[in-house]
Each structure stands twice: as C-alpha cells, then as structure tokens.
Amino acid sequence: MPLKSLSETPEYVFTEDFDQHATLKRLRETAPLARTNVGMMLALHHRHIDLLVTSDATRQLETEVTMLQGVMDGPIHDLISNVLLFANGEAHRRRRAPISRTFAFKLMDAMRPRAAALTEELVAPHIGKGPVNFVDEIAAQIPARIIADVLGIPRSDLPIFMQWIADTGEALGFFDPERRQQIEASLKAFNAYVADLLEQRRAHPREDFLSEYVAVTAAEGAMSEAEIRTQIVGLILAGSDTTRGSLCMTLAHLLIRPDQWGAFCADPEGLKKAVVNEGLRYDPVVPGLPRVALQDMEVDGYLVPAGTPISVSLLSALRDPEVYAAPDTFDIFRTDHPRWHPIFGAGAHRCAGEALARAEMEEAMATIARLAPNSELVGAFPTLGTGPLRQIDGMQVAFKT
C-alpha cells in the first residue's frame, strides 16, 4: 500500500474558546494524525510517544520557535540557545549530565516535609476567611519557594526572585511581542543573580545542590559559563508554571467532584499519588511534545517527510482509549496509568524535575485535604490556554475546615 500524504489528514483549527479535548477526540476518531494551521503536525495516540519522542529518528526543536517570533539575539535567544530543553545530541548530553547527577531523586524526595510545611504556612491564614487567589497566593508560591530553598536563596530575595519567574516564564514558548522588552530586562537581572549565586558557591561551598553542581561542572569542564548558568535558570523556569497550573487543575477537578474529594480527604496519604497522576492526565499543562523528523518516517500509514515538525499531542494521548478506560472520566481510582506518566515526556528529554514536581504536588494536595476538607471552588472553573505551556486564567478557592 502506498503511504498516504499528510495533506490527507484532518485539520486542527485553533479558534477562540474551542474545546480542545472534544476537538481532539473527534479528530482521533477520524485519523491518527492531524494538521495544525501553524505548520506543526499532531500525532494523536499514546503509542506515538515511542515512535516519535523516544526515537533517534526525530530531534527536539532548537531555536525555531524563538526565530519564528523574530528573536535572533538578546537574552531570550541566549536562554533558548543554551538551555538543555532545546538542545540535541552532544550539547544536550553535556548540559543534562551535571543536572542528572546533582538534581537527584533522593534530594528532591527529601523536600516532601518542606512542601507540606510550606503549604500549611500558605493555606492556614486563609482558612474560614473567604475566597483567595489560589493561582498567585498558593500554587505559584510552592514551586518558587521550594526551588529557592533548593538553591539556598535567602527569604529576603524571594519577592524579586518570584517577580523574575513571573516575568520570564513565557520566554520558553510563545510570548506577547509587546512584552519582549520587559521579559528581556528581567531575564538579564535574573541571569546576573544566578551568576552571582554560582560565584558565591565557588568561593564558599556548602552542603547543597548548587555547590555540588558547580563542583561537577568544574570537574567535567565541558560547559561554557553561559551554559552552566542557563541550566539553573532553565530548571527554575521549567518547574514553575508547569507545577503551578498542574496544582490548580488537580485541585479544581477534585473540588467539583465531592465524592472523589471526600474519599481523598478521608485518606490523603493513601490517595495523594493517585490524585496527582489523574490530575496530571486529565487536564495537562504541557499540551504536546514537539519534535522534527530527521528522516522520512511512516506513522500509521502516512508518510512523514524528513524535516516535518510533528508533536505528540499529550492532550490527545492522555485520553487515548487504547490506554485509559473511559478516558473522558476524571477518576482518581483508575488503575490504568502507564508506569511512565506521559506528562513528563519520554526519552532523552524526559523531565529532570519529575521527582520534585511529584513531591510538591502530592504534599500540597494532601496538606490541603487534611487542613481544609470543606473547601470550595468559587467563581468560574479555571481554564488552561492554547500555548506550548498552557497558562491558567485564574482560580479562587474558599478554604474551610
């Protein structure tokens, strides 16, 4: 059988206010692949992760997205050109190795008591006091303060540190061109701050992650100073809006399902892992894993020519009925989560912060369930946007004991 052309695939059309899950379901039932109007193909099944992401036949995007936005130099360009997320081959290996060695599972898992205590510190003052802006006051604070602790950043620097995160997170994807100047100014200050932290650890090593990271990078001698610095900025940014949005959506979906929320409040320790797995599946903050084909490939009877940008749609793969029974049902008791949760990617670029993200989310969710089991979502149900990192539009919660 001759292979079909990609022009025969259905089109995924972005419009204001469309239901992404419903649209993708309809497409998935029509064909395994879809075309977007921004030149990126979408692969719609879970099985495509192995074929396209864990594969040597594709590569990660590099500076394409930034260049598409007309950014050819400056701090945003430097961030994207130096960060491990947008690197391939040898550059990716040399940037990832020191992070893999030092940002270790044991160290991150040990942050659990700190994540629980921090959530309590943030939530307790709002209990019984009416609705709180959950996005800014709780969900953004947890990843920022935890990574600040991991990096040994003093509390007095937290406000400016959080401002830089808020200003620069969008640099990893598409950003509003009118915000470029602000993003670049903050990125410059952020870079200088991280460079200074690294210098401090070189001069006065401590028993901490950053001291070990500077020691490992010095011993290996493989990275430029810009690369050494950028991996730290990249870690901070990669772990911020992702964890923030995931926490919000997980809590929101539970609060509107009193039976499941009640079951969780009755056994937060026993169910925290299941709750987070389902929250990360049902409404994923990372919509897809974009790659570029390095050679002509066959995907389910279609020819994907070398050079084609193609993304495995996580929005679709995480609702693939071949893997998840009743995929459109939010169910914390499902038993069909694959061992490797697709939301953290796959292959060489699989999320380097998964252990930390899980520690933060599981402990935050369990702490809220323990402290405030009668909490309510107030106002509109939050929605995630359409960008490469889906941003949350707002969420109010009234915490009640």
Ligand code: HEM
């Ligand atoms: C719920 C929260 C999170 C989600 C859903 C998430 C998801 C992902 C995904 C999908 C990728 C791979 C992207 C690709 O292959 O194209 C990735 C990479 C990465 N993540 Fe996360 N992440 C989360 C939290 C974190 C945290 C807390 C950190 C660190 C503090 C972190 C650090 C990184 C880094 C450094 C990479 C790049 C790895 C590489 O390119 O080799 N992430 N993440």
